[in-house]
Amino acid sequence: MNGVPEDLIVYEIAVVVPKRNLNEENKGYDCVEVLVNEFRNVGLIVERVLGLSDEFIKLAAPLETLGRVAAKMQMKKTTHIGIDLQFEWEEIKAFVRQPDGSLFSWCERFQCYRHLIYEIVNKKNSDVTLKFDGKEIQWEAGESLLQRLELEGIVKQVFPLHDEIKRKKLLRSWALNWWDFTAQPIDEIYAYFGTKIAVYFAFLEMYTRWMIFPATFGLILQLIDFGSLKLLVFPAFFISIVLWAVLFFQFWKRKNSALSARWHLNFSVSTSEGYKLSGREWNSLQPPLELVKNSGIDKTKEKEALQRYEWFGYLKRFRNDVIIILSIICLQLPFELAYAHLYEVLKSDMVKFGLTVVYLLVIQYFTKIGGKISIRLIKHENNENTEYQADSLVYKVFGLYFMQSYIGVFYHALLHRNFMTLRQVLIQRLILYEVLENLVENSLPYLKYSYKKYRAVRNKKKREKGLIGKIQFATRVEKEYLKPTYSASISEELEDGLFDDFLELALQFGMIMMFACAFPLAFAFSALNNIAEMRTDALKLLAMLRRPVPRAAATIGAWLNIFQFLILMSICTNSALLVWLYDQEGKWKLEPGLAAILVMEHVLLLIKFGFSRFVPEEPAWVRAKRMKNATQAQDMCSKQLLRTISGREKAFGGYIRRKKPVGTNKTQ
Numbered sequence: 001m002n003g004v005p006e007d008l009i010v011y012e013i014a015v016v017v018p019k020r021n022l023n024e025e026n027k028g029y030d031c032v033e034v035l036v037n038e039f040r041n042v043g044l045i046v047e048r049v050l051g052l053s054d055e056f057i058k059l060a061a062p063l064e065t066l067g068r069v070a071a072k073m074q075m076k077k078t079t080h081i082g083i084d085l086q087f088e089w090e091e092i093k094a095f096v097r098q099p100d101g102s103l104f105s106w107c108e109r110f111q112c113y114r115h116l117i118y119e120i121v122n123k124k125n126s127d128v129t130l131k132f133d134g135k136e137i138q139w140e141a142g143e144s145l146l147q148r149l150e151l152e153g154i155v156k157q158v159f160p161l162h163d164e165i166k167r168k169k170l171l172r173s174w175a176l177n178w179w180d181f182t183a184q185p186i187d188e189i190y191a192y193f194g195t196k197i198a199v200y201f202a203f204l205e206m207y208t209r210w211m212i213f214p215a216t217f218g219l220i221l222q223l224i225d226f227g228s229l230k231l232l233v234f235p236a237f238f239i240s241i242v243l244w245a246v247l248f249f250q251f252w253k254r255k256n257s258a259l260s261a262r263w264h265l266n267f268s269v270s271t272s273e274g275y276k277l278s279g280r281e282w283n284s285l286q287p288p289l290e291l292v293k294n295s296g297i298d299k300t301k302e303k304e305a306l307q308r309y310e311w312f313g314y315l316k317r318f319r320n321d322v323i324i325i326l327s328i329i330c331l332q333l334p335f336e337l338a339y340a341h342l343y344e345v346l347k348s349d350m351v352k353f354g355l356t357v358v359y360l361l362v363i364q365y366f367t368k369i370g371g372k373i374s375i376r377l378i379k380h381e382n383n384e385n386t387e388y389q390a391d392s393l394v395y396k397v398f399g400l401y402f403m404q405s406y407i408g409v410f411y412h413a414l415l416h417r418n419f420m421t422l423r424q425v426l427i428q429r430l431i432l433y434e435v436l437e438n439l440v441e442n443s444l445p446y447l448k449y450s451y452k453k454y455r456a457v458r459n460k461k462k463r464e465k466g467l468i469g470k471i472q473f474a475t476r477v478e479k480e481y482l483k484p485t486y487s488a489s490i491s492e493e494l495e496d497g498l499f500d501d502f503l504e505l506a507l508q509f510g511m512i513m514m515f516a517c518a519f520p521l522a523f524a525f526s527a528l529n530n531i532a533e534m535r536t537d538a539l540k541l542l543a544m545l546r547r548p549v550p551r552a553a554a555t556i557g558a559w560l561n562i563f564q565f566l567i568l569m570s571i572c573t574n575s576a577l578l579v580w581l582y583d584q585e586g587k588w589k590l591e592p593g594l595a596a597i598l599v600m601e602h603v604l605l606l607i608k609f610g611f612s613r614f615v616p617e618e619p620a621w622v623r624a625k626r627m628k629n630a631t632q633a634q635d636m637c638s639k640q641l642l643r644t645i646s647g648r649e650k651a652f653g654g655y656i657r658r659k660k661p662v663g664t665n666k667t668q
Helices: 031-041 063-072 089-094 106-118 145-151 164-175 186-193 195-210 212-223 227-262 289-293 299-345 349-378 386-416 419-463 476-482 498-514 522-544 558-582 592-613 620-667
Strands: 013-018 045-050 054-060 076-078 084-086 128-132 135-139 157-160
Touching: 013 031, 013 106, 013 476, 031 045, 031 054, 031 128, 031 145, 054 476, 063 089, 063 106, 106 145, 106 186, 135 145, 157 476, 164 186, 164 522, 186 195, 186 227, 195 212, 195 227, 195 498, 195 522, 212 227, 212 522, 227 558, 227 592, 227 620, 299 349, 299 386, 349 386, 386 419, 386 498, 386 558, 419 476, 419 498, 419 522, 498 522, 498 558, 558 592
Parallel strands: none
Antiparallel strands: 013 054, 013 157, 045 054, 076 084, 128 135
C-alpha cells in the first residue's frame, strides 16, 4: 500500500478532535470513543495521538479492507486484458496494478477511506444519545456519525497524512535535485499526489523543455542588432513562435494521452468526489430523480422533460456568462483604463508608485468579489460534477485576471504606440511579478505555519499557568495539522492550489506570446523562472503544506482552452505590433508590407485551426493498445454470449422434448 509492501501499516488519514480528560465511567457514552470503536469495526487500523490542545486519530486500512469496500462501491478497474470491470476482491489477480506496484492508486484509496469513515451510520431504529464534555448529542437513525460530529464542531478536520518514507524519497529525488533541470519523477508524483497534480508537473516539465527554442531565438534577437533587417527578422520570429505554440499543445495532447494509458486511467473514480473530503457535495447535473423514476412510462413526455432540463441548463450557463462579461466590461474595464491613463500622464515616480499600490489593493478586493459572485452563479448551473463546476469557475475568474493583467499593456501598445514604455511595463509585469509571486507563494505558507505554532504554544501556556521551558511539538501529525492547506486564493470550495499554479502559467504564456515582437527576451526569463518553479512548487507540496486531497481529473481541463485562446490573441496582437513597427508614421496605408502582414495573420489563423489534422492527438502505440483491448473484449463477450444463448436453447429444447408426449396424449 502506498508504494511500500502492502502488509506494512501506513497511516493516511487523520481525524482531529479536541483534547479532554475523560472519566472511565463515561467512556462508553463518549462520542469520540464511539467514533473510534466504529472505525475499528469497519476494519480500519486506529492510532490515537495526543497533541498540545487536540487529539489526533490516525487511520490506516489493510489491503483487504480497501478491496472489500472498493467492491462494495462497485469501483471499476482495468484488468490484464484491458477491459474495465467492476472490482471483486476474490478476483484480485485479474486486475492491473499501479506503476509503483500497489493495487489501488492514491485517489482510489482516498475514495475508499472516504466511503468507510462517512458511511458509519446509526443502524438502529431509534436515536442514540452521545456525550461530549457534559453535552448531549442526538445521533439520529440513518445519520452519518462523522458528519454529525462535524456539524457539532467536535470533529475539527479530516485531512490526508504525508507518508514519511515516500515524502523523504521525493524530497531527495525531486525537490532538492537541481542537477536535472527539467526531469521529474512523474510516475512517483502520480503515485503520491494523484492524477491532477502529476498532470500539472508533466505539463510544466514539457512546457519548460519546449521553451528552450523561443528563448534561444529571443536571446539572439535581443543581443544582435539586425538594423533594417528587423522588418524581416521580427515577422520570422512571430511566425516561428506561433507554430511553436500550436505544435507544443498538439504534442502535449499526445503526452497526456500516453500518461493516461500508462496509469490505466479509466475515469471510473467519480470526479465529483475527486477532491472533497467533507462528504457534502453540490448536486451533480444528472437528470432529477423524478425524471429517472418516471422513465419508461411515457417516452414522449420523458424525452420532452429531459430536453427541457438540458436546455434550461444551457440557458443558465449562458445567463451567468453574460453577467460576468457585462460586469467586466462595465465595472473593471473603465477602472483598468483609468489606471493605465493616469500612469501614462503622471510625471512623478512617487505618485506613480502610490497609484500602483492603491490599484493593487483595489484590484485584489475586486477579484475576490468576482470570485464569490462566480461561485454563487455556478451553484445554480447544471454541471455534471465538481470538475465541470471547477472548469466553469476557471473560465469566469480568468476573465477578471485577463482584464487585470493585459488591458494596461494593450493601452500602452495599441493606443500610445510607445515601444520603450511597453517594454518597461512588460519587464515590470513579467519579471518583477514572477519574482514577487514566487517569494510570496513560498514564504506565506511558512509564515502561516510559524504563526499557528506560536498560537498553539501560547494557548498551552495560558491553560497551564506556571509552565516554564520550551514547548516542543513531539508528534509529526500535529505539525502537519498546523500546516496550511493546498487551497486556491479565489475559493476553497471548488479549486485547490492548482488554480493559482495554472493561472500563473497562463498569465505568463499570454504575456510572452501576445507581446513577443516587443520583448523577445521574455521567453528566456520565463524559461529560467519555470525551472525554478518546478523545484519550489515541489518543495512547497512536500515540506510546507499538508498533503493535498487527490483529484481524479486526468487532463488540464479548462486551462487547455484558455491557452488556445491566448494563441489566437497573440496572432492578432503581434500582427498589430508588426504593423506598428512597419508603419511608424501612422499613415496606415495598404502598402505591400502591411498587406503581407494581414495575409500572414490569416494564414497563421488557418494553420492554428488546421494543424490538428497533421499531428494526431493520440500516439500510435496507445491507439493500437486500445484497439487490441477492444478486440479482445469483443471476442470474449461474443463467446460468452454464444455460450449463454446455446445453453438456453439446449435447456429450452430439453424442456420441449419432455413436455411433448404429454401434449400429444392430451390432443389424442
